[in-house]
Amino acid sequence: MSASADPRADAVEERTLADDARLAGELVRDAGRLALRMRAGGIEADTKTSISDVVTEADHAAEALIVERLARARPRDGVLGEEGSAQDGASGRTWVIDPVDGTYNFVSGLTWWCSALALTDGDELLLGAVYHPHDDALYVGGPGLPTTRNGVPLPKIEDRPLGESCLTTYLHPPFYGDQVGQAFGRVVAGVATLRMLGSGSMDLCAIAQGQLHVACQHSVPPWDRLPGAALVLGVGGAHRRTTAAGKEWSVTGVPSAVDAVCAALES
Incomplete structure (x- = not known):
């Protein structure tokens, strides 16, 4: 079968940045909600490099959710996750995953934590997505993709000294x-x-x-x-x-x- 006859290759060619942004938003929202449910049920934390650098079963479960979904939706892309997921892809693109960013806050019952990921193509940053469960707020944007909060565009940043x-x-x-x-x-x-x-x-x-x-x-x-x-x-x-x-x-x-x-x- 030629490369052009491979339906997966055709699908890659047809994808747009908007398609990737929609997928990214779905992934971080589902990962963040999973972590929130797991915290509500009670979790224990393990120390990594210091007393403030901790990891929980929710970190691992949320990362696994994202990696498994990407394997189906973007099988040719690579992944790089904070909790150890690492795989080179054939497309040159990599999904960079932080399943729970702010784990110390997460464990302590504070609300300043999120699920986050980015998509790169080689050294080029394409987009980022962040979901804040406490506010049910989803942020998606990038250098060529105006940033939104729950689908509403954010105003341009105001410069200041x-x-x-x-x-x-x-x-x-x-x-x-x-x-x-x-x-x-x-x-x-x-x-x-x-x-x-x-x-x-x-x-x-x-x-x-x-x-x-x-x-x-x-x-x-x-x-x-x-x-x-x-x-x-x-x-x-x-x-x-x-x-x-x-x-x-x-x-x-x-x-x-x-x-x-x-x-x-x-x-």
């Missing part, structure tokens, strides 16, 4: 006294105020909605960085990576503040 911006981060106290802390201190010295809420994708949803303004964190894995970055890019925001104190930093938000944060880190 760093001195009028709220910075969000996830920097643990052990880093405050070394070169990483010094680099971060240069950033904080220029901001209006600071928040550390515990879910990178949720923080970036808030930036996309104009509630927060810029995020800065080092050593961010792709599942914590890409879903929310796509949403911010979808409303005209900026996403940059730079190196300071021997670490790679991810900076996302309103363009002027992103530029100022990068300059402070690099100085």
Whole structure:
């Protein structure tokens, strides 16, 4: 059978970014609702790298749900999941999965957590999707896909200087006294105020909605960085990576503040 006669190959050619966005929204909504139901029934957490880096059976179940659905809907695509799912695909595209982003909050009964994923094609970020179960809010968007909340387009992001911006981060106290802390201190010295809420994708949803303004964190894995970055890019925001104190930093938000944060880190 020739490649053109393969119905799966034809289906790949016919897909649009909107089709991928609809699928992404369905996946994170179902994963987030599964995690919420499991939490209601009681769960236990295991520690990964530190007391604040935890994982639960809900993380694993939500990731498995997404991976299984993708195997049927996008069999030629690869997957990369926080909880260990990893498979190269034949299409060059990869679905990057964070089944429960903000697991410490999730375990503690706080509401600032979500299910998130992103779709990439090689090094190109195509889209992100984030579902916040507490608010029943689904965010989908990307560089070429205007960001929506429950299907309603979000307004373009309003630019502002760093001195009028709220910075969000996830920097643990052990880093405050070394070169990483010094680099971060240069950033904080220029901001209006600071928040550390515990879910990178949720923080970036808030930036996309104009509630927060810029995020800065080092050593961010792709599942914590890409879903929310796509949403911010979808409303005209900026996403940059730079190196300071021997670490790679991810900076996302309103363009002027992103530029100022990068300059402070690099100085």
